[in-house]
Amino acid sequence: MRLAWGPAEESFRDELSAFLDEHAPLEASVRYDFATAEGSDGSIPAWSRTWQATLFDHGWMIPGYPRDLGGRDATPVQTLVYLEEMAARGVSRSLHFPGYAIVAPSLLEFGTEAQRALVPAAIRGDTVWCIGMSEPNAGSDLAGLSTRAELDGDSFVVNGQKVWTSYATIAEKCCLYVRTDPAAPKHKGISLLIVDMDTPGVEVRPLRHINGAADFAEVFFTDVRIPAENLVGSLNDGWRLTQGSLAHERSGLWVEGVARLEHGVTGLIDLARECGVSDDPNVRRRIAEMYARASSLRALGYKGLASPDSGRMSPEHTYMKLASSEATSALFELGMDIQGAYGPVTDAVRGAEHGRWPLGFLITFANTIAGGSSEIQRNIIAQRVLGLPRT
Numbered sequence: 001m002r003l004a005w006g007p008a009e010e011s012f013r014d015e016l017s018a019f020l021d022e023h024a025p026l027e028a029s030v031r032y033d034f035a036t037a038e039g040s041d042g043s044i045p046a047w048s049r050t051w052q053a054t055l056f057d058h059g060w061m062i063p064g065y066p067r068d069l070g071g072r073d074a075t076p077v078q079t080l081v082y083l084e085e086m087a088a089r090g091v092s093r094s095l096h097f098p099g100y101a102i103v104a105p106s107l108l109e110f111g112t113e114a115q116r117a118l119v120p121a122a123i124r125g126d127t128v129w130c131i132g133m134s135e136p137n138a139g140s141d142l143a144g145l146s147t148r149a150e151l152d153g154d155s156f157v158v159n160g161q162k163v164w165t166s167y168a169t170i171a172e173k174c175c176l177y178v179r180t181d182p183a184a185p186k187h188k189g190i191s192l193l194i195v196d197m198d199t200p201g202v203e204v205r206p207l208r209h210i211n212g213a214a215d216f217a218e219v220f221f222t223d224v225r226i227p228a229e230n231l232v233g234s235l236n237d238g239w240r241l242t243q244g245s246l247a248h249e250r251s252g253l254w255v256e257g258v259a260r261l262e263h264g265v266t267g268l269i270d271l272a273r274e275c276g277v278s279d280d281p282n283v284r285r286r287i288a289e290m291y292a293r294a295s296s297l298r299a300l301g302y303k304g305l306a307s308p309d310s311g312r313m314s315p316e317h318t319y320m321k322l323a324s325s326e327a328t329s330a331l332f333e334l335g336m337d338i339q340g341a342y343g344p345v346t347d348a349v350r351g352a353e354h355g356r357w358p359l360g361f362l363i364t365f366a367n368t369i370a371g372g373s374s375e376i377q378r379n380i381i382a383q384r385v386l387g388l389p390r391t
């Protein structure tokens with residue numbers, strides 16, 4: 001069976017294709033599977049800033065949004081066609097997703113008029129944002145966060161520490177989750193503040209990924225004064241906002257996850273030929289299995305879109321983050337196996353594709369942790385989708 005879009009969707013795709021052919025810079029189509037991230041300090045290259053602004057100005061940054069927010073009021077199906085076409089070409093919209101993917105929808109839903117005015121720059125990429133949720137003792141158990149904010153006159157005074165904060169080294173603003181009522185039950189004493197990263201008392205110390213890239217950090221807050229009007233939503237209602245943020249982070253990611261897998265399968269086929277093992281029945285079977293995994297995930301993604309729960313996180317899409325991140329790990333591991341003894345070699349001379357497979361393998365673990373670890377995803381599926389009892 002071959003699934004296909006109708007003429008209206010294909011004409012939407014044609015319009016997008018014409019735009020991409022004319023405007024997309026070559027660099028935006030270089031797939032980033034972390035093989036080249038070594039030594040990166042997380043800074044955003046000029047071409048990427050220009051490209052994100054161009055997408056916004058032409059209504060192609062978030063097609064489902066109105067014109068003044070970088071979109072064109074596209075329908076959900078058109079948005080899917082957009083995501084698919086971008087993923088099929090390997091074109092990335094932006095190299096810093098929190099602003100357009102998490103901050104923008106959160107501020108549009110919960111922000112004051114002044115806070116909503118920050119949204120266009122977040123989507124256009126003019127302002128770089130980071131998200132301060134995780135702490136040394138609060139990751140999976142996010143509600144246990146202890147960074148404290150006390151109201152003092154017309155300011156909050158913030159003390160504490162965040163960790164694993166992506167883009168903190170370059171961000172101008174942070175959506176910071178803080179404890180504002182330590183006496184309340186832990187889900188009920190959390191609030192969200194907008195913090196300018198150059199406020200006195202904010203200290204950022206870069207952390208390195210296993211492949212050498214340093215695009216996340218620890219962030220320390222010492223007597224940081226934040227204007228009270230930077231509170232987003234109501235005081236102590238931050239837990240509800242965290243749930244919105246995480247949903248925004250997860251929705252739509254499946255398309256990119258599946259495309260990355262499909263692209264990886266093509267890479268495996270080329271690699272097997274290059275290594276002279278493309279006739280080996282075991283290698284052929286394992287690549288075919290990977291192809292089947294990618295195809296079934298794509299079908300599941302479509303099913304989720306068509307499910308009656310559409311608009312909220314569907315059961316299918318709840319599973320997609322877990323399944324695609326773990327399949328991608330298995331895919332890169334297979335790439336190493338195919339190379340035999342040279343599998344773990346990363347140098348440009350002996351390692352295939354400049355160490356794409358071992359470096360890619362190492363960094364795939366990040367996706368099984370960020371935005372909620374695989375174990376936590378399994379808990380969510382068990383409890384909220386399957387209705388199993390908590391142990």
Ligand SMILES: Cc1cc2nc3c(=O)[nH]c(=O)nc-3n(C[C@H](O)[C@H](O)[C@H](O)COP(=O)(O)OP(=O)(O)OC[C@H]3O[C@@H](n4cnc5c(N)ncnc54)[C@H](O)[C@@H]3O)c2cc1C
Nearest residue numbers: 131132133134139140164165166366369370371372373375
């Ligand atoms: C690349 C990357 C980028 C990130 N970016 C950000 C960011 O921008 N902002 C931010 O705030 N955070 C960010 N994070 C942090 C991320 O959200 C946390 O790492 C994640 O939620 C896990 O928390 P933790 O690291 O504290 O691990 P822990 O919660 O300490 O978990 C340790 C282990 O125990 C398991 N575990 C914990 N609780 C349970 C349970 N109840 N049942 C079963 N197993 C359990 C976990 O699955 C994990 O294997 C990022 C992480 C990564 C890897």
